[in-house]
Amino acid sequence: MTGTIERTRREDYKRFQAISTRWMDNDVYGHVNNVVYYSWFDTAVNRLLVVNGLLDIHEGEVIGLVAETGCRYFSPTAFPDEIQAGVRVAHVGTSSVRYEIGLFRNKEDEAAAVGHFVHVYVDRETKRPVPVDDKMRGFLESLRG
Template sequence: MRDTPRSAFPHFCEIATRWMDNDVYGHVNNVHYYSYFDTAVNRFLIERGMLDIHGGEVVGFVVETGCAYFAPVVFPDTVHVGVRVAKLGNSSVKYEIALYRNDEPLPSAAGHFVHVYVDRRSNRPVPIPEATRAVLAELAFR
């Protein structure tokens, strides 16, 4: 996904880097990239009314993530997180995510993030609710 333009993503979330995100090498530490993934996906779901983090009966558990790094991000950059759905299964969804630094046209990093939808009480997989499925379909990679 190194050469993926911003136009390949139907949704974006803007995240400001923080001073503490930089590591001793002078760039944002890799652990924060996963935080950006998590923030962008869950913010989208919350804003669209598809995730109630406190009382929802069905929630998404992260079961897999991956990231490839292409160029550094540093404080005080702004990260523009592109999100799209690569695969929409019965109880899982695979997101593809790219991090764009400031106004740069190509990503500094890209990866994936998989949610499995589970019943909050039993922690057992359940089908993705229809309303959520419809919203996720809007992000489907075309």
């Protein structure tokens, strides 16, 4: 398989966001359903941007729209696990960013899942791409893996 996503370790990431699993995240097979992982990617990336003053989800003129996402699963997670989402940046383009996220179960050093998330930054009104501004670019570059 080309483009295979490799399992990562905690040390491969610059920033972490804590995420609590919920009872409702478990599926009939007794583990967190795969669709929940994508929600965790979204939460980890956007929380990081919001808490660092780089994204105003309610009033900002620029928003990030998801253009691509993917995930590779290595080991299951389940309620009541605590998840640490490691976030790093693989690429910053003119108007897009590729984030890479590692999801770590409890105190484990190897990721339970690894994914990516591409945002294209657009004008909120027109939905047309806009360049990543210097403040955002500087922050994103500090997260390069």
